[in-house]
Amino acid sequence: MDRSAASPLRRLFRLLVTVWPGALWLFVFMVVPAFFMLVASFLQRGPHGTLVGPLTLANYLRFFGLTETGFDPLYLLILARSVFFALVVTLLTLLLGYPLAFAIAQSRHKEALLLLVVLPFWTNFLIRIYAWIVIFQKKGVVNAFLGMFGLEPLALYPSWFAVYTATVYTYLPFLVLPVYTAVERVDWTLHEAAQDLGAGRFRSFLHAVWPQTLPGVVAGVLLVFIPALGTFVISDLLGAGRVILIGNVIQQQFGVVRDWAFGSAAAYVLMGLVLLGLWLYARRAGEEGLDRLV
Amino acid sequence: MRLLLRIHTLLVLVFLYLPIAVIVVLSFNQSRFGVQWRGFTTAWYEKLFHNPRIALYAENTLVVALVSTLIATVLGTLLALGLYRYRFRGKGLLRFLLYVPVVIPDIVMGVALLLFFAWIREATGFFRLSLLTIILGHVTYQLAYVALVVRSRLASLDPALEEAAADLGAGGFATFRYVTFPLIWPGVLAGALLAFSLSLDDFVITFFTAGPGSTTLPLYIFGSVKRGVTPEIHALSSILIAASMAGVLLGRALLRRR
Numbered sequence: 245m246d247r248s249a250a251s252p253l254r255r256l257f258r259l260l261v262t263v264w265p266g267a268l269w270l271f272v273f274m275v276v277p278a279f280f281m282l283v284a285s286f287l288q289r290g291p292h293g294t295l296v297g298p299l300t301l302a303n304y305l306r307f308f309g310l311t312e313t314g315f316d317p318l319y320l321l322i323l324a325r326s327v328f329f330a331l332v333v334t335l336l337t338l339l340l341g342y343p344l345a346f347a348i349a350q351s352r353h354k355e356a357l358l359l360l361v362v363l364p365f366w367t368n369f370l371i372r373i374y375a376w377i378v379i380f381q382k383k384g385v386v387n388a389f390l391g392m393f394g395l396e397p398l399a400l401y402p403s404w405f406a407v408y409t410a411t412v413y414t415y416l417p418f419l420v421l422p423v424y425t426a427v428e429r430v431d432w433t434l435h436e437a438a439q440d441l442g443a444g445r446f447r448s449f450l451h452a453v454w455p456q457t458l459p460g461v462v463a464g465v466l467l468v469f470i471p472a473l474g475t476f477v478i479s480d481l482l483g484a485g486r487v488i489l490i491g492n493v494i495q496q497q498f499g500v501v502r503d504w505a506f507g508s509a510a511a512y513v514l515m516g517l518v519l520l521g522l523w524l525y526a527r528r529a530g531e532e533g534l535d536r537l538v
Numbered sequence: 539m540r541l542l543l544r545i546h547t548l549l550v551l552v553f554l555y556l557p558i559a560v561i562v563v564l565s566f567n568q569s570r571f572g573v574q575w576r577g578f579t580t581a582w583y584e585k586l587f588h589n590p591r592i593a594l595y596a597e598n599t600l601v602v603a604l605v606s607t608l609i610a611t612v613l614g615t616l617l618a619l620g621l622y623r624y625r626f627r628g629k630g631l632l633r634f635l636l637y638v639p640v641v642i643p644d645i646v647m648g649v650a651l652l653l654f655f656a657w658i659r660e661a662t663g664f665f666r667l668s669l670l671t672i673i674l675g676h677v678t679y680q681l682a683y684v685a686l687v688v689r690s691r692l693a694s695l696d697p698a699l700e701e702a703a704a705d706l707g708a709g710g711f712a713t714f715r716y717v718t719f720p721l722i723w724p725g726v727l728a729g730a731l732l733a734f735s736l737s738l739d740d741f742v743i744t745f746f747t748a749g750p751g752s753t754t755l756p757l758y759i760f761g762s763v764k765r766g767v768t769p770e771i772h773a774l775s776s777i778l779i780a781a782s783m784a785g786v787l788l789g790r791a792l793l794r795r796r
Contacts, residue, residue: 263621266613281653359790361551371561374763413554475643514646
């Protein structure tokens with residue numbers, strides 16, 4: 245739909261009023277800050293937390309464990325721990341969310357059920373995290389419940405268990421929605437055909453239904469994995485200092501530690517990991533696949 | 539199998555609503571500490587309404603959400619329209635850039651903006667951390683969401699309608715005003731509603747771009763929770779839960795009518 249017949253001046257004017265303002269905004273407030281942060285990641289922390297030259301690779305070397313005093317894998321371990329954490333969270337949301345998507349699609353009250361699943365997600369993120377503190381704290385709901393049966397209270401907060409629970413809780417709808425969309429489009433005649441040909445229920449599901457839902461699953465997995473990998477709020481509030489993920493490292497460097505150079509390098513490592521994953525995904529799924537992430 | 543699926547659904551729904559129910563119930567509990575039920579009270583709500591700081595934080599939150607949504611909706615809609623209609627250099631790059639705020643962890647965007655504002659401030663004195671810097675940050679990701687939502691609406695449009703308008707002598711602006719815009723309006727509205735609720739909900743970007751005197755409700759809740767759990771926060775949370783649920787239902791009704 246390109247009206248190429250228009251004069252160059254008119255073309256320029258049209259772009260100027262449509263594309264330019266938004267593009268300029270993204271350039272100034274996204275591309276330029278990303279570039280600034282890239283520069284910062286090659287600088288050093290000066291006195292009072294300022295950034296000083298000369299350019300150096302020291303921040304990245306330190307992140308990957310190569311310090312002047314020898315090999316110290318502190319941050320590498322935190323990164324590995326964060327990846328492991330995000331993987332487990334993704335697996336748990338998949339176990340909860342995949343059957344749920346089928347249940348919604350096959351329900352007679354589809355719309356209502358979908359709304360019920362999404363509604364908690366629209367309440368403020370912090371409130372949902374906070375609620376889990378109230379449930380898990382020493383004199384919280386779980387321990388009050390155990391107390392009614394004369395059972396000993398559990399130390400559930402702060403803990404990894406609490407962080408896992410709240411993270412799965414927070415990102416579950418991100419997985420359910422794309423999987424549900426895929427389930428809605430499943431061609432069930434393939435499933436029937438497989439059963440007619442003598443495949444058992446499990447085998448016909450595995451070969452006729454699961455592959456059809458795979459695009460939705462992959463989109464959902466990315467939508468859970470990426471924010472879980474980058475979280476710092478959930479681990480900060482429910483781990484209360486005992487759970488340190490890569491997001492917490494970045495936040496501390498920009499907060500109390502005030503080493504913006506190292507913090508920038510850590511942020512770039514996280515971003516690099518995410519972009520690598522997305523690039524691999526986009527290569528297979530294309531722009532249509534990227535649209536599934538919105 | 540059917541039964542198992544039903545039980546699973548029921549359990550997940552309990553998991554989803556238990557935390558919300560706990561907060562709402564406890565906000566009416568007389569006990570200041572712990573979760574033992576000591577009788578019904580609305581005292582925490584009254585205390586909340588007499589706290590002038592809460593009103594200020596609520597106002598800050600709403601100002602940020604309204605202003606940023608307005609800017610992002612206009613810019614995002616125009617951007618989507620330009621991407622749909624015209625061919626130009628750098629179009630592929632721009633399309634890629636639109637996905638970045640959607641998929642990148644928000645902490646990365648937050649610290650990049652913090653660094654950017656700090657550097658500009660040092661050089662020019664502009665961008666003191668305030669409501670303005672929060673708004674600038676919010677628009678940046680909202681803009682991408684609005685553009686993507688409007689674009690998907692444009693993609694479902696029948697190009698013949700615009701061509702017919704042009705054939706009948708309508709200029710570019712008239713075509714937009716009387717044909718394109720009424721058709722994509724539900725998409726624009728959906729994008730704006732999404733942007734608005736994203737802004738209300740945002741903690742991370744706000745956390746890194748807020749300065750003294752620009753506290754929003756999520757920042758206040760975060761600070762309070764770090765100091766400990768209190769019934770006032772239960773009450774504030776309950777109000778926000780009710781407001782957001784009402785907002786979602788209203789938004790759905792609004793979109794359905796179109």
